[in-house]
Amino acid sequence: MARITRIRAMATVTLAAGVLLAAARMSEAQDAAKDDGAAKMPTADEIVRRANHTAYYQGGNGSARVTMSIYDAEGNKRTRELTILRRNWPDEDEVDDEMFTGDQRFYVYFYRPPDVNKMSFLVWKHPQPGKNDDRWLYVPDLNLVRRISSTDKRTSFVGSHYYYEDVSGRSPQLDTHELLADESTGKYYVLKSTPKDIEANKTVKFASYKTWVHKDTYLPIQTSYYDEDGTEYRRYQVRAANVVKTDAQGNEVSYPTATASRMKDLKTGGYTDLEYTDVEYNLADLVKSVFEQRSLKNPPREHLD
Amino acid sequence: MLLAVAACAAFGADGAPDLPAGLAPQTRPAASESPSGPAVPDGLVADEASDGGPALPSGLDGDATSDVRADADAERATFPLEVTGFVEFRGSVRTQHDPGQRQASLGETRLQLELQEYVEGLTFTVRTDLLYDAVGERQAIDLERGRGWLDLREASVAFDPADWMSVKFGRQILTWGTGDLLFLNDMFPKDWQSFFVGRDVEYLKAPSDAVKISIFTDPLNADVVFTPRFDPDRFIQGRRISYYNATLGRIVGRGNAVTANVPDAWFRDAEWALRLWRNVGGVELAGYGYWGRWKSPAGQDAGGRATFPRLNVYGASVRGQLGGGIANAEAAYYVSREDRSGSNPLVDNSQFRLLVGYERDLPEIARDLTVGVQYYLEWMMDHSRYERTLPAGVPAAEQDRHVLTVRLTKKLMNQNLILSLFTYYSPSDEDAYLRPRVTYKIDDHWTVEAGGNVFVGSHDHTFFGQFRRNTNVYAALRYAF
Numbered sequence: 001m002a003r004i005t006r007i008r009a010m011a012t013v014t015l016a017a018g019v020l021l022a023a024a025r026m027s028e029a030q031d032a033a034k035d036d037g038a039a040k041m042p043t044a045d046e047i048v049r050r051a052n053h054t055a056y057y058q059g060g061n062g063s064a065r066v067t068m069s070i071y072d073a074e075g076n077k078r079t080r081e082l083t084i085l086r087r088n089w090p091d092e093d094e095v096d097d098e099m100f101t102g103d104q105r106f107y108v109y110f111y112r113p114p115d116v117n118k119m120s121f122l123v124w125k126h127p128q129p130g131k132n133d134d135r136w137l138y139v140p141d142l143n144l145v146r147r148i149s150s151t152d153k154r155t156s157f158v159g160s161h162y163y164y165e166d167v168s169g170r171s172p173q174l175d176t177h178e179l180l181a182d183e184s185t186g187k188y189y190v191l192k193s194t195p196k197d198i199e200a201n202k203t204v205k206f207a208s209y210k211t212w213v214h215k216d217t218y219l220p221i222q223t224s225y226y227d228e229d230g231t232e233y234r235r236y237q238v239r240a241a242n243v244v245k246t247d248a249q250g251n252e253v254s255y256p257t258a259t260a261s262r263m264k265d266l267k268t269g270g271y272t273d274l275e276y277t278d279v280e281y282n283l284a285d286l287v288k289s290v291f292e293q294r295s296l297k298n299p300p301r302e303h304l305d
Numbered sequence: 306m307l308l309a310v311a312a313c314a315a316f317g318a319d320g321a322p323d324l325p326a327g328l329a330p331q332t333r334p335a336a337s338e339s340p341s342g343p344a345v346p347d348g349l350v351a352d353e354a355s356d357g358g359p360a361l362p363s364g365l366d367g368d369a370t371s372d373v374r375a376d377a378d379a380e381r382a383t384f385p386l387e388v389t390g391f392v393e394f395r396g397s398v399r400t401q402h403d404p405g406q407r408q409a410s411l412g413e414t415r416l417q418l419e420l421q422e423y424v425e426g427l428t429f430t431v432r433t434d435l436l437y438d439a440v441g442e443r444q445a446i447d448l449e450r451g452r453g454w455l456d457l458r459e460a461s462v463a464f465d466p467a468d469w470m471s472v473k474f475g476r477q478i479l480t481w482g483t484g485d486l487l488f489l490n491d492m493f494p495k496d497w498q499s500f501f502v503g504r505d506v507e508y509l510k511a512p513s514d515a516v517k518i519s520i521f522t523d524p525l526n527a528d529v530v531f532t533p534r535f536d537p538d539r540f541i542q543g544r545r546i547s548y549y550n551a552t553l554g555r556i557v558g559r560g561n562a563v564t565a566n567v568p569d570a571w572f573r574d575a576e577w578a579l580r581l582w583r584n585v586g587g588v589e590l591a592g593y594g595y596w597g598r599w600k601s602p603a604g605q606d607a608g609g610r611a612t613f614p615r616l617n618v619y620g621a622s623v624r625g626q627l628g629g630g631i632a633n634a635e636a637a638y639y640v641s642r643e644d645r646s647g648s649n650p651l652v653d654n655s656q657f658r659l660l661v662g663y664e665r666d667l668p669e670i671a672r673d674l675t676v677g678v679q680y681y682l683e684w685m686m687d688h689s690r691y692e693r694t695l696p697a698g699v700p701a702a703e704q705d706r707h708v709l710t711v712r713l714t715k716k717l718m719n720q721n722l723i724l725s726l727f728t729y730y731s732p733s734d735e736d737a738y739l740r741p742r743v744t745y746k747i748d749d750h751w752t753v754e755a756g757g758n759v760f761v762g763s764h765d766h767t768f769f770g771q772f773r774r775n776t777n778v779y780a781a782l783r784y785a786f
Contacts, residue, residue, distance in 0.1 A: 072719055078749055113749035114785035117389050124587060132626055134587040141507040143480040147589075149675060151629035152668035159720035188358040212358045214365065222359040241364040259364060270719070289468075293584060294521050298463075298471050301423065 044179040047189045048172045050218040051211065056104070056169035058255040059246065059281030061087040063303055067275045070160050073268040080158055081112040083304050084167075087291055089124070101127050101171055105291035109304050116158075120296050123164075127171035133164075138296035145296050154205065161263040161272040166236065180210070188212040188221065206234070217243070217256035235264050239273075246281045255281055390418040390432075390786060397503035397758075397779030405547045405558020410502045410777045412439035417458070432459040440545070451496065451511060451539050458512055471519040478510045479517065479530060481580050481593070483622045483633035485712060486727060487681050489658045490593035490620040490637050492578055492600060493530075496539035501546050501758050501772060503779030511539045515576075525583050532576040532597070535568050537613055540601040541772075549771035551699050552609060556765050556774060565602060565611040574598070588625035593618065593637070603641070603653035614643040614652045630665025647687025650694040655686040664712070673716035681708040700766045707733045721746040729769060736762030736770035755780045 042050075068080040089103040108121040117140075124134040135148040153165040175193040183190040194208045207230070212222040219241060225234040240260035246253050257279050264271035283303075290300045397411040419432040434456040446453030461475035482491040486509075499508035515532040540563070541548045547558040568574035576597030583590055595618040602611030620637030637658045644652035664677035685691060688704035695701055709732070714725045727740040742756035757778045762770020 070719060076748070078719075078721070078746075114389055114391065115746070115752065132629060134626065141478070142510055143478040145480075147624055147631045147633075147664075149630050149664050149666045150626075152666045152672070155666065155668070155673055156716075156720055161719075183357070185357040187361060190358065214361065217365060219365070221362065237359055238362045241362045243365070256365065258362070260362070289521070292521070293589075294471075294519070294526065298465075298519070301428075 041179075041181075042189075044177040044191055045172075047179065047191060047213055047218070048177045048193075051191075051213045051220050052101075052169065052172050054218040054256055055220050055258075057088060057102075058257070059253075061085070061283055061286040062279070062281045063283060063286060064276040064280070065278045065305075067277070068158070068160055068162075069273045069275075070270075071272070072270045078159070079112060080110065080116070080160070083109045083111075085109075085286060085290060085300070085303055087286060087288070089291070101173055103127070104168065106168060107291055107295055107300070109299055110158075118299075120299060122291065122293065122296055123168060124291075125168045127169065127173075129171060129173050133168070136293060136296055143297070145293065160274075161234075161265050161270060162274070166263060183210075187215055189215060214256075217241075219256045219258065233266050235262075235266060237262050237264070242279070244279050244281060253282075388418060388420050390416065391783050392416050393505075393781055393783040395504065395779065395781035397777045399775065399777050400757075401774060401776060403547055403558060403774040405543070405556070405560060406545065406774070407440060409440045410545055410775065411504070411779065413437060419459075426464055428463040430459050430461050430463070431457075433457050449536070451499075469521045471521075473517045473519075476512045476514050477517065479513050479515065479578075480510060481528070481591070483589075483591075483624045483635045483662070484660050484681070485662060485664070485677055485679060485710065486729075487660055487679060487708070487710065489635050489660055490580075490591075490595070490618060490622065492576070492595040492597060492618060494536045494538050494600060497541055497601070498539055498544070498546055501541070501775060503756065503758055503777055505754075505781070511536070525581055528578075528580040528582075530576075530578040532578075534571050535574040535576055535598055535613065537565075537567055537598075538600040540565075546772060546775050549766045551766070552605075554698060556771055558774075563602065563611050564609075565613075566606055566608075568598065568613060588623065591622045593620040593622070595619075599641070599653060604643070605651050612652075614641060616641055620658075627663070628665070630663055633660070633662045635660045647690040648694050650691075650696060654688070654691050657684040657686065658682065659684070671715065673720065675712075675714045677710075677712040677714075679708075679710040681710070682706070683708075700764070702766075703733045705733055706768070707731060731767070731769065734762070734767035734770065735764065736760070736767045736773075738769040738772070750784050750786065752783045752785070753781070754783070 063083065063085045066080075066082050066084055068082070070078045070080070072078075085107040087105050089105050104125045104127075106121075106123040106125065108123075110116040110119045110121075119140060120138045122134075122136045122138075126133055133150045133153070135150045137146045137148050138144070139146060150164070153170070154163045156162070157164050157167050174197075175195055178192045178194075180190040180192050189212075191211045191213060192208055193211065195206075205227075206225040207228045209223055209225045211220050213220050219238065221238045221241075223236040224232045227233050238258040238261045240258070242257050242259045244255045244257045246255065257276070259276045259279065261274050262271055263274075286303065289295075290303065393415045395411060395413055395415065396409065398409050399406065402408070413436050415434055415436040417432065417434045419430070421431075422429045436454055436456065438454075444452040446455050448455070448457050457476060459475075459477055461473050461477045463471065463473040465471050479493040480491055481493075482489055484491075488495065493513050494511040496508055496511040500506070513530070513532055513536045514534065515530050515536070518529045518531075520527045520529075542565075543550075543558055543562040547556050548563075549555070550557045550561055553561065577595070578597070579594040581592045595616070597616060598613040599616045600613070602613065603616075604612040604614045606612050617640040618637050619640070620635065622633065622635035624631065624633040626632070639656040639658065641647075641653055641655045643649065644654060647654040659682040660679060662677065662679035664675065666673075666675045668674075683706040685702065685704050685706075692701055709730050710728060711730075712725065712727045714723065716723050723742075723744045725740075725742045725744075727742075729738040731737065737760075739759040739761070740756065741759070742754065744752060744754045746752050755778070757776070759776050760769050760772040762773050764770045
């Protein structure tokens with residue numbers, strides 16, 4: 001017991017440090033956004049770093065309830081309801097400062113549809129090039145913990161139009177980023193990203209992608225994927241967002257967060273809508289042990305409802 | 306609508322940074338052109354005032370909340386769902402005549418109900434199947450063997466006495482080990498009859514009546530399972546699946562069902578299973594121990610009844626990433642305690658079992674395509690003594706039984722259509738077992754499935770060869786709720 005208590009205390013301390021750091025970064029980002037006159041246009045890599053942070057790494061941890069509506073080309077709808085828990089690994093203050101490319105862990109619990117009820121999914125994300133994520137799936141009917149192959153990060157996440165990579169984040173190090181100055185607007189930085197190693201990324205399927213990053217918040221609002229002919233064939237778009245305020249030891253931090261998004265396959269017309277409700281950051285009790293294999297068979301009930 | 310307008314206004318007034326000279330907006334990106342497909346919902350009206358780029362989503366102007374809400378939100382699922390389950394119709398039929406069996410192997414309607422309640426730190430779970438089977442003989446309910454119109458799959462209570470400990474008490478499904486449809490250290494009961502006859506793979510696992518205590522610590526995790534009364538496999542008895550009877554020297558069916566002497570004394574016929582495990586940087590290491598009995602018949606008593614002699618199993622496994630896929634290896638040493646020397650013809654000999662497996666998805670070939678291969682060895686100890694003491698006329702098992710398995714899975718149509726083929730092939734036994742399967746999820750509730758259980762073999766007495774008259778095809782329709 002004593003050991004557990006100590007771990008909890010440590011986790012709280014490091015978490016708090018992470019929160020403070022995040023707060024500092026956040027205000028720094030906002031200042032930068034406000035000040036950047038002609039002389040202070042951020043570099044492409046700087047924008048990518050902040051956008052990646054905003055989209056995937058805010059806070060030491062986070063939790064959200066997700067409703068997924070999958071529409072096929074014929075308009076048939078299928079749904080998924082799940083909770084996603086996330087924790088930066090190691091804690092955020094230890095994450096490499098240059099790029100937010102540190103490890104993260106995700107725990108996903110499924111409520112619906114009935115055939116996946118009580119299924120859970122654990123991902124240890126290793127975004128560094130050349131490394132594959134560790135993934136486990138728990139099948140409750142068989143009481144079976146399966147290990148899942150993760151060579152293909154661009155495979156559909158639970159049958160939706162989102163790929164695993166879209167949910168957990170593609171490593172910025174895999175691509176070369178270019179700021180399209182003439183396409184950037186008063187609201188957006190427009191970035192063009194091209195895979196560094198086409199041969200190594202044979203399975204990527206896109207020639208490049210463009211991201212519209214909101215200047216004030218660094219939240220990526222749209223990502224369009226283009227094939228070799230320059231035709232846009234896949235589009236991610238944020239449909240609603242919210243600035244989530246979190247109190248961290250007396251300091252209020254604000255995390256701009258997408259609360260509704262759509263991924264559309266422009267070739268077939270099929271798309272998936274994601275809605276995030278109950279988005280929370282910096283939960284003191286979202287401790288490390290939640291992201292261990294034990295949670296697959298023993299769901300962290302206090303984080304599910 | 307208003308929110309979006311307000312949002313735009315807010316951003317205009319807020320004075321988004323002016324673009325530096327020479328960076329004035331030129332052409333609107335393709336993304337902002339009127340989107341094809343579904344209508345843009347309220348709150349996301351096209352941003353006419355925009356100087357390019359996608360319309361800014363609602364909610365980025367401070368406290369405005371998202372106005373895009375799922376209708377599902379109104380009746381969202383709770384944790385856990387109060388009652389879940391399914392209704393299923395499933396039939397299977399032999400593709401050849403078997404003089405010892407009916408032509409149909411399965412014709413059942415099944416209702417599964419699961420209830421989970423969480424009260425004061427205790428999780429109560431009951432999962433039970435009610436079934437009507439047109440093929441089987443009418444049988445009284447036998448919860449141990451899963452006979453009759455009620456099959457209680459789970460009736461358990463779980464709680465965490467400490468942060469580092471979980472306890473689950475009662476009827477439950479238990480699984481561990483790294484094999485894919487091959488079991489070395491998983492000594493929990495299996496239902497081979499269900500597996501072969503065309504039921505859902507869920508039914509390969511039969512429930513245990515046990516206490517499971519899990520302990521989680523940094524250096525090592527432990528699971529201890531105590532089963533106070535021996536829970537055998539729901540083994541092949543000849544009632545639905547014909548098998549090779551060594552005494553009679555031929556394949557027999559319903560007329561020669563196995564009579565078994567199942568040890569059933571509380572505590573005296575108890576089983577203990579232990580797993581010690583830890584994860585080292587994504588590599589899962591585990592050690593196993595089992596103290597109990599052979600789970601399926603592994604001997605005969607003087608009266609010709611099948612017996613379950615005492616057995617200890619010691620093993621280990623490792624599983625981790627390798628070359629973009631998942632590799633696993635597992636070994637187990639089966640100590641047949643009632644025949645340690647291997648010279649008792651009425652009790653199975655000790656064995657060494659080994660498994661090596663590899664699974665990977667193949668994006669190079671196709672999306673959502675996964676291939677898994679396994680090599681499995683069952684090495685009989687003291688084979689020469691076994692041969693020496695084998696009764697005349699009984700065909701001898703090989704010393705080494707080699708089995709190769711291949712699993713191919715391809716998902717199509719947003720993963721709603723799943724094609725899979727699992728194949729066991731034994732070069733030493735010259736037999737094989739194929740499990741082709743097609744599943745289609747019609748919507749969130751309805752699933753239709755068809756498949757087969759194909760046994761091929763040149764000999765009557767080998768593991769899969771003995772089942773060749775049971776080759777069947779099946780179809781099922783399920784409504785889940």
